Amino acid sequence: MAAKRSLDKSYVVRNIRQKQRFKYKLILEGIAVGSIVGLVIALFRIMIVKADQARHMAVHLVKVRPIYAFVVLMTLILIAWILDKLLSYEPDISGSGIPQIEGELKGLEDQNWCKVLAAKFAGCVLAIGGGLALGREGPSIQLGGMVGKGFARRKNALLTEERLLMSCGAGAGLAAAFGAPLAGVLFALEELHKNFSAEVLVSTMAASAVADYIAVNIIGLKPVFDFDVEHRIPLRLYWAVILLGVILGILGVIYNKMLDKMQDFFDRFDSKFFSIGIMFIISFLMMFIYPIVLGSGNELVEIISSGKFALGALFILFIAKLCFSTGSFGTGTPGGIFLPLLVIGAIMGGLYSTFLSEVFGVEEYYIKGFVIIAMAGFFSAIVRAPITGVILITEMTGNFMTLLSLVATSLVAYVVADLLGGEPVYDQLMHRRQRKKAESGNSVPDHEYLKDVYNKVDKKYVKKRISIRERKVVIDSSVHFGSQMDGHKVMELGLPEGSLIVSVMRDGKEIIPHGATILNGGDDLEILCRLKDIAATEAVLDEKCKAISVE
DSSP states (O other): OHHHHHHHHOHHHHHHHHHHHHHHHHHHHHHHHHHHHHHHHHHHHHHHHHHHHHHHHHHHHHHHOGGGHHHHHHHHHHHHHHHHHHHHHOGGGSSOSHHHHHHHHTTSOOOOHHHHHHHHHHHHHHHHHTTOOOBSHHHHHHHHHHHHHHHHHHTTOOHHHHHHHHHHHHHHHHHHHHTOHHHHHHHIIIIIISSOOHHHHHHHHHHHHHHHHHHHHHHOSOOSSOOOOOSOOOGGGHHHHHHHHHHHHHHHHHHHHHHHHHHHHHHTOSOHHHHHHHHHHHHHHHHHHOGGGSSOOHHHHHHHHTTOSOHHHHHHHHHHHHHHHHHHHHTTOSOBSHHHHHHHHHHHHHHHHHHHHHHHOOOGGGHHHHHHHHHHHHHHHHHOOHHHHHHHHHHHHTOOTTHHHHHHHHHHHHHHHHHTTOOOHHHHHHHHHHHHHHHTTOOOOOOEEEEEEEETTTTEEEEEEEEGGGOEEEEEEEOOTTBTTTTEEGGGSOOOTTOEEEEEEETTEEEOOOTTOEEOTTOEEEEEEEGGGHHHHHHHHIIIIISBOOO
16 A cells, blocks of 8 residues: 555656546547636736827827927836836846747746746736837737646646646647737747647647637737738749848848847846837937837738738838847847738848849739748748748738748758858847856755645645655657667667656557667657756757658
8 A cells, every 4th residue: 555655646647647548538628728817818908009009109209299298208218118117026037038938848947937927928018108119919929828838836736737738828828919829829839849749739739729719709800911812923923032042031131130139238237227228219319200100010011912002112111121120129129020021031031032023024913922932931040930920820810822932942941041050030039138148046946845735644745845846757759760769679769867768659559668678760758857847857858759861
């Protein structure tokens, strides 16, 4: 009996049992998380629209009655001060929030879900309302992830379940932010996990569908980019489609480097208030000089696609939006880059199409098609998630006529950016964040986690403290055909000490492995490890199980 009690308390047994049970309640929990996320993000979007309207009123006011310019300036400085206080209150709300979610899934972060929810919501509304060129999608993903984490913590879930619920919430956040449920699912698979997992797929699909349903019932069914493409780009112009992909691949690498340099520049200042204040003063000046660059800019996409801008005007707009958006993000203010980078891609598509029209005589009515494919290509080059980009733009525009050219441009942009050695933007941001935390000595705290545990001896629940970093998790991976471990023994994998392959699924059958078990391409692995070993374990899996061996 004592042995049985010891076995019941084992983290290994509890994780495996929980994971087996979880697949049956996965959809219900995904629906629950998605419902909450849908409500939160719908309110978030409404507040951002209200903030945008307030900014437009301020721009109009200072133009009609310049005497109010001082009041507007003081309001922007007050917003900068509030944002500085919010960042001091909860530093994890800085930037888009996607690197924080990725870091947490790798065991490198431990965010306070309650504080992040409140501070991120308020900070993004203020920053975007103040005119900074930031997006709502990254914050929506972080807000959704924190809803999933809070849901898991409130029900005392094991870490394996907590990570899955965070993925559910993050995917649901993207779905509700853009009305793109499929993109939410793919983002969780392609960007967050970088691995196909049935558990992630079904739970995130349920959460994303429900979140989108709730959001559209509150906000409406109108697509984010509401314009029709009447003319499909013909095959005779696919040389231009391929060339656009090359250009976007190069620009994507430049964008990521500019983002890094802008962060370096603003990091020189000791005061966040000063850094944010600089961009708000620029925002104030732009109200008089060039108000079209303020805010996320999603309304620009429809204007550009109508062909109302001349070639020179598009070039100036491209440079201004590129500099202003990277500068806005570089301050560390809460806000994303998803939507601003899509808008910059749209400007590039309009610029490219107008150039083709004026120089090569290409018909002007193809501009809408080039605007759409440029958004997907630029996203693919920067984020390095081409499938998500194609599905996201298709869902956001409600258009399938450009699907083939979308795929072609995204693929070429992805390959060019990869060949140039550019790092995917969210990996770049996560690595930068971890470097800064390591330099400041502010790495993941090894504090204790209070959990209700059933004591079978005393027949009651008691509070037990366990180290956050010692919590156990089951992670999924696969052995790719042609990888280093394809045809090699388990003992040759070299996982970190304490990490253990507990199951190998092959052709629908489960194998309990030992050191001499031969792994084959197509095998699905379940690995039990500690929270603090997730990053190291995944690094080994990426190198030996997912990368194609050239030997």
